[in-house]
Amino acid sequence: MDYTFRFRDVLREQDLLLEGALVTLQLSGVSIVFGLLIGVLGAAMKTGHYAPLRRIAGVYVEIIRNTPLLVQLFVVFFGLPSIGIKLGPMQAAMITLSINLGAYTTEIIRAGVEAIPRSQIEAGMSLGLSGGEVFRYVILFPALKKIYPALASQFILLLIATSIVSQIAAEELFHIGAYIDSRTFRSFEVYTVITAMYLVMALFFRGAFAAIYHFVFVRR
Amino acid sequence: MLSLIRLFTVAALALGLTSGAAQADLQDILDAGVVRIGVPLDVPVYGFVDENQEPAGLDIDIANLVAEQLGVELEMQQITGANRIPFLVTNKVDIVISVMGATPARAKSIMFSSPYSGLFIGLFGPAEHAVSDPKDLGDLKIGVPRGTTQDLAISELHPDGNIVRFEDDATTVAAYLSGQVDVFGTANIVAVDLAKQNPDTEFATVYKIRTSPAHMGVRHGESDLLRWLDTFIFFSKMNGSLDALHQKWMGEPLADLPSL
Numbered sequence: 001m002d003y004t005f006r007f008r009d010v011l012r013e014q015d016l017l018l019e020g021a022l023v024t025l026q027l028s029g030v031s032i033v034f035g036l037l038i039g040v041l042g043a044a045m046k047t048g049h050y051a052p053l054r055r056i057a058g059v060y061v062e063i064i065r066n067t068p069l070l071v072q073l074f075v076v077f078f079g080l081p082s083i084g085i086k087l088g089p090m091q092a093a094m095i096t097l098s099i100n101l102g103a104y105t106t107e108i109i110r111a112g113v114e115a116i117p118r119s120q121i122e123a124g125m126s127l128g129l130s131g132g133e134v135f136r137y138v139i140l141f142p143a144l145k146k147i148y149p150a151l152a153s154q155f156i157l158l159l160i161a162t163s164i165v166s167q168i169a170a171e172e173l174f175h176i177g178a179y180i181d182s183r184t185f186r187s188f189e190v191y192t193v194i195t196a197m198y199l200v201m202a203l204f205f206r207g208a209f210a211a212i213y214h215f216v217f218v219r220r
Numbered sequence: 221m222l223s224l225i226r227l228f229t230v231a232a233l234a235l236g237l238t239s240g241a242a243q244a245d246l247q248d249i250l251d252a253g254v255v256r257i258g259v260p261l262d263v264p265v266y267g268f269v270d271e272n273q274e275p276a277g278l279d280i281d282i283a284n285l286v287a288e289q290l291g292v293e294l295e296m297q298q299i300t301g302a303n304r305i306p307f308l309v310t311n312k313v314d315i316v317i318s319v320m321g322a323t324p325a326r327a328k329s330i331m332f333s334s335p336y337s338g339l340f341i342g343l344f345g346p347a348e349h350a351v352s353d354p355k356d357l358g359d360l361k362i363g364v365p366r367g368t369t370q371d372l373a374i375s376e377l378h379p380d381g382n383i384v385r386f387e388d389d390a391t392t393v394a395a396y397l398s399g400q401v402d403v404f405g406t407a408n409i410v411a412v413d414l415a416k417q418n419p420d421t422e423f424a425t426v427y428k429i430r431t432s433p434a435h436m437g438v439r440h441g442e443s444d445l446l447r448w449l450d451t452f453i454f455f456s457k458m459n460g461s462l463d464a465l466h467q468k469w470m471g472e473p474l475a476d477l478p479s480l
Contacts, residue, residue: 074394081398089384089400167391168400169363169384179385182367 020176039105064103112143335433345403347424363401370405
């Protein structure tokens with residue numbers, strides 16, 4: 001227990017670390033936007049009237065939620081080039097994370113939509129709203145408010161899961177950390193710093209989501 | 221009493237305390253008509269088990285050549301990287317031919333012959349990319365396992381290069397095979413083995429980073445045997461048989477080796 005911490009070797013690389021953190025935020029941001037869009041679409045399909053669409057969305061959710069993210073990532077990055085689709089590490093990471101997150105948000109939003117009482121939808125229809133308007137104002141918006149906490153924690157899980165894409169050499173925060181570790185051999189210090197950076201980013205996300213909730217759902 | 225002494229002898233042998241015990245120098249091997257050589261079976265290209273479940277590889281061929289030139293019978297013993305020096309010092313084998321690198325630490329336990337082969341780490345890929353300076357690779361994507369000798373060397377030689385760092389050897393190779401990188405760094409024996417498994421992909425040497433010669437090992441004090449092995453290696457280099465063996469297993473002639 002007489003380990004001497006030497007953070008200097010690690011902090012000397014602060015530019016690299018900040019770059020890595022930015023890449024992590026960029027990956028998370030893009031994936032959250034697309035994951036949410038996929039989730040809304042998937043939930044609409046799953047709760048809709050068309051059986052084939054319901055089945056397609058169901059198969060998508062089951063395949064993605066029952067296989068490891070790392071395997072999905074390798075299929076996209078190492079597998080797809082065999083059929084002529086070559087994606088760089090960042091593109092492959094964003095696509096895989098969006099598709100992965102989309103499956104989880106589909107289920108979360110579906111749960112919210114199904115929690116809307118039948119009578120509320122009938123009330124919307126009797127007011128003369130169109131099918132699209134009913135879905136948007138009477139179903140989706142109240143549903144999103146109900147499941148917002150679950151959605152927000154899914155997004156934080158995604159932020160944390162981005163570290164996996166270091167496996168395909170996408171240069172996000174964990175990759176930068178492992179790179180510095182391989183040069184300085186200061187593993188304890190490197191990963192302590194990385195932990196603190198992930199924690200700060202996750203708390204920042206949490207704060208941002210709370211603010212969004214306040215402005216979108218409370219102040220109306 | 222006698223069995224007690226035998227017990228102690230066995231214990232001493234097992235512990236590797238035989239420095240003063242029976243030596244099997246050159247004359248003893250010639251008298252016995254048998255040479256015991258330790259070879260690897262877990263280092264593809266140098267020593268492995270072939271499709272007929274027989275030992276095969278460069279080290280196995282060289283062991284056979286040694287026995288042939290000595291005019292004695294060969295008794296092959298499988299050894300691993302961890303036990304090759306213990307097997308030698310406890311007199312279980314007379315010679316170790318097992319892609320062994322010479323280091324001062326190892327030389328405290330055994331003696332090394334002149335190098336008979338050379339491993340090298342380098343960049344591999346399509347022959348058209350071959351360069352004499354990594355800087356000439358320009359923007360080509362260079363895949364390396366993070367933190368390895370090839371990563372550190374290329375990062376220093378081509379700092380502005382498009383170096384893609386993967387977690388380990390397997391993902392680096394997967395990246396090359398799937399076309400995600402243009403060239404990749406590994407050891408030549410790995411590249412030779414990969415080329416056999418993937419005949420449609422090119423694994424030409426693009427750039428040699430560093431060579432690490434392979435030596436044979438004998439016990440301390442067996443200078444006659446060591447001298448004979450050095451002569452054997454010198455002779456085999458001159459008459460081309462070492463070149464022929466390297467051509468057979470590595471697909472290229474023996475590289476220039478420093479002498480010991």
